[in-house]
Amino acid sequence: MGKPPNLYAFQSTDELAPSLRTFVLDAQNSALERHNVFRVGVSGGSLPKVLAKALLESSTGEGKVQFDKWEIFFADERAVPLDHEDSNYKLVKEELLDRLPADSGKPAVYPIDVKYLDDVQEMADQYEQTLVSVFAARDSVKLPMFDLLLLGCGPDGHTCSLFPGSPLLRETDAWVLPISDSPKPPPKRITLSLPVASHGIKIGFVATGGGKKDIMKQIFDTEEGQQLPCGLINTFAQERVSWFVDYPAIEGVSFPARRGSL
Numbered sequence: 001m002g003k004p005p006n007l008y009a010f011q012s013t014d015e016l017a018p019s020l021r022t023f024v025l026d027a028q029n030s031a032l033e034r035h036n037v038f039r040v041g042v043s044g045g046s047l048p049k050v051l052a053k054a055l056l057e058s059s060t061g062e063g064k065v066q067f068d069k070w071e072i073f074f075a076d077e078r079a080v081p082l083d084h085e086d087s088n089y090k091l092v093k094e095e096l097l098d099r100l101p102a103d104s105g106k107p108a109v110y111p112i113d114v115k116y117l118d119d120v121q122e123m124a125d126q127y128e129q130t131l132v133s134v135f136a137a138r139d140s141v142k143l144p145m146f147d148l149l150l151l152g153c154g155p156d157g158h159t160c161s162l163f164p165g166s167p168l169l170r171e172t173d174a175w176v177l178p179i180s181d182s183p184k185p186p187p188k189r190i191t192l193s194l195p196v197a198s199h200g201i202k203i204g205f206v207a208t209g210g211g212k213k214d215i216m217k218q219i220f221d222t223e224e225g226q227q228l229p230c231g232l233i234n235t236f237a238q239e240r241v242s243w244f245v246d247y248p249a250i251e252g253v254s255f256p257a258r259r260g261s262l
């Protein structure tokens with residue numbers, strides 16, 4: 001048995017941001033030592049905004065953010081044009097990429113191929129091919145290992161576009177999966193599969209606001225909660241997972257949270 005996931009709780013998003021920055025910088029620095037590149041998978045939702053606050057507005061943590069060494073992938077993406085208001089790429093671009101300091105260098109970013117907007121299976125296959133080309137051949141690497149995955153948690157316990165009860169949760173082979181009936185709009189999406197989403201060297205969840213407290217209680221305090229997508233990642237990845245939450249999101253949660261610092 002490994003150690004349980006880490007749960008870090010803060011008064012507010014403003015107080016959470018510096019610790020998230022330290023966490024990201026630690027992951028970056030060890031990735032750069034290992035292979036001189038930092039491969040990050042990011043989700044949509046509220047995460048890009050909090051990440052931007054952590055990276056652009058705060059200054060704690062060892063060393064600097066070396067954006068020119070970053071490769072950014074999408075843990076899930078909606079099948080819409082890249083300038084559509086539902087696009088996670090657009091969100092990350094507007095919150096983070098467009099706001100990088102002029103002297104910071106630019107990350108390499110891997111958006112979906114919009115040629116395949118009408119065929120999500122093909123879009124997922126193409127995105128998997130992108131991962132294959134970056135992470136080495138499919139035959140030699142059983143699963144791509146992101147240096148860091150930054151994920152959100154939906155009020156039903158979904159993460160990436162892996163929803164509770166979905167047959168996609170049983171996928172053991174594909175790295176990237178299509179969805180055409182997502183319960184959260186828009187319906188057509190692609191997502192990392194559960195084995196890939198659990199395989200990050202580090203996995204950070206960000207969940208804030210009182211709207212998350214019921215699901216956080218389920219995930220951390222109940223057996224059933226461990227079967228939810230976020231709970232499954234906790235179970236598979238154990239201490240490789242760190243949750244960054246605010247106090248309203250863990251009100252009533254018994255699982256021990258470290259308060260106020262990383």
Ligand SMILES: O=C(O)[C@H](O)[C@@H](O)[C@H](O)[C@H](O)COP(=O)(O)O
Binds near residue numbers: 076078184
């Ligand atoms: O594109 C998406 O829909 C997201 O990747 C999704 O998985 C999100 O991270 C959660 O729904 C949490 O969203 P919030 O952080 O906004 O609650």
